[in-house]
Amino acid sequence: MASVTVGTCVALQVVLGIPPWGTILIYTVVTAIYTSIGGIKAVIWTDVFQLIIMTAGMIAILVKSSIDVGGLENVYKFAKDRFDTTDFNADPTIRYQFWSVSIGTITQMLYMTMTQPSMQRIYSVRNMNQARALFVIATPFYVTITVIGVLEGAFLFAYFSEKGCDILEAGIIDNVNAIVPFAVLELFRNQPGLAGLFTACLSSAGLSTLSSCLSSLSAITYEDVIKVNFREMKPYQSTRIAKVFVLFYGSIVMGLSFSMLHIPGSVSAVFQGFMGCMDGPVCALFLLSLMCRRVTTTGISIGLLCGCALVFWLIMGSNFSDVPPYPYLAHGPTDECSVYGNSTDARIENTLEYYYSNVSTMSLTDVPFSTASASSPAPMETVGSSSLLHTIYSITYILFSFIGFCTTICVGLAASLCTKRQDTIxxxxxxxxxxxxxxxxxxxxxxxxxxxxxxxxxxxxxxxxxxxxxx
Structure with missing residues (x-):
């Protein structure tokens, strides 16, 4: 929840000029209040409307960027290296390649069906047929949204390449998470209201995730902690307690969000990295418990702790050690970046002012950018050549969940064989x-x-x- 909130707030800083701490405060407070008042029904209905707004905003970006580039042919011409799916190299330090994206994400997909927000929705329907229909309907939506998100990055790269300015390489923005909101201001500066649609799209993505998870945390705390110890509690008392827990967890999310502002890198990488601590090991726990008679509570607990600890060690090493950051793909041209002015004046905090007052006054002599082309990728540093530890820390975050899954399976089985088996099953x-x-x-x-x-x-x-x- 904290990583989703931070990603949304960093983007809104570009669009609205509001500092991240302000939007973190607003989002967590508002979401906690309406979730505590409305419960799961409010969460589901707001998620429906938020999905519609979010999808509309993403499609608007795809359509407008492809039109400005000159059609889908030109999009592929400028971003064809972004569509390369033929990299079958098994090197685990390569961030995106066939094996890591296909096999490494299996446990992430499994976790989404086992996690509490998903189970809460399954139990909110009346029968098995409706539960199956839920998955049949939701799966195409999820796949579509994921594909649109991937295409969005390629389309925007093609858009800025056609303009002759890779804004990240040129230093116009210094945060990879600001690419999309910066592009929205550029794309829709002559279409009033569409930048607002993007703001609503971002808000919808953040609010829907927050509300779903806050509701789930409150429900599971009441069901597994409060209800167990206070069986005679009256319904109105349990409702009030659940609402208090929503507000309590909302305050924790707020504190974690402020902490995550200081973690460098893509929000997507940070999110999937930290989620890898839990989703892989939890999937292993479910599968071992359901499919293996010999697994014991002690054994699977040891396996779970080992899987979480190993992945957490990898995350901390990759984010806070001296391992060089993973190089981006081949950057676009930067020879036409004079239109955006001096790199120190066109930073995130001045984006709005720049677009509405400075565009016509910039000159080529103001810009000290290089004129590198996209013909060759940035030189890749020899990560891992200095030590084995550097190589381990360079493993792609896509594989963290799968590593945690395999570790939990192996350790859990081994530990179960060394502990006493349950008498009854x-x-x-x-x-x-x-x-x-x-x-x-x-x-x-x-x-x-x-x-x-x-x-x-x-x-x-x-x-x-x-x-x-x-x-």
């Missing part, structure tokens, strides 16, 4: 391929459950992931 908590997959999909064994929509009548077959304390 609840068969409902084990995954049966025949019962839960084949019968469910092809023989309609849950038909009776789905028709009446009552979970208590389907406990043995459907509700084996019950939230009751005993399980």
């Amino acid at each position: 609840d068969e409902r908590c084990l995954l049966s391929f025949r019962k839960h997959v084949l019968n469910s999909l092809f023989t309609g064994s849950h038909a009776g459950c789905e028709n009446n929509g009552k979970r208590k009548d389907c406990h043995e077959d459907v509700n084996f992931l019950s939230t009751e304390t005993e399980l």
Whole structure:
């Protein structure tokens, strides 16, 4: 939640000129208040509207940038190296290549179906058919949004290459997270309202994630901590306590967001890196618990801690050691950057003032930029040549989740073999391929459950992931 908030607030600094601490304060307070008042129903309905606004903003950027470049042919002409998907090099220090993006992200996708916000939505529907429909509908949306996000980067690179100015290479912006908002001000400066649409798009992305996770944290705290110790609590008391926990977690997010402002690099890399501490090991915990009878509580706990610790060590080493930053792809031309003025005057905090007052007064002599072309990539430093530790710290963040997953599996199995096995096993908590997959999909064994929509009548077959304390 903190990384999403920071990414949104850095972008809004470019568009609105508001310092990040101000938007962090506003976003966390507003989200915590409406989530605590409205509960899961408010979260889901606001997410629907926010999805529409977010998608509209992203599509607007794609359409306008492709028009200004001169069509899709020119987009591919200027950004064809961004569309290269034929790198099959197995080197784990390469940030984006076929194996890391395909295999390394499997656990990240699995985690999204197992995490509390997803399960909370699954349990909010009436029956198994609706739960399946939820996934069938949501999956194409998720894939589409991801593809649009990838294309957005390539389209904007083509846009600035066609203009003859790579704004990141030229130093006009010094934060990679500011590329898109800077481009929005450039693209829509003659279309009133569209820059505001982008601001709403950013806000929607940040608010939807915050509200979903705050609601989930509050629910799981009440269910697993408060309800267990205070079983006689009345409904109105539990509701009030859940609302207080939303505000409590909102304040924690605010503090973490202020801390994350000082972490360098892309927000996406920081987010996926830190998420790798949990999503891979948690996926391993679920899969081992569901599929392996020999796994013990002690064994899987040891495996989980080892997986989280290893990934956290990699994250801290890659972000705070003296390992050189990973080089970007081949940069675009910078010989036409005079239009943006002196690099020290066109920084993020002066972007709005520049666009509305300084464009027509800049001259070529004001700009000390280089005239490098995009014909060759920036020279890659010999990361890892100095020591083995540097090589380890240079592993791409895309693989962190998968590394945590494999570590938890191996250590969890080994530790379970060395600890005492449970005397009894609840068969409902084990995954049966025949019962839960084949019968469910092809023989309609849950038909009776789905028709009446009552979970208590389907406990043995459907509700084996019950939230009751005993399980």
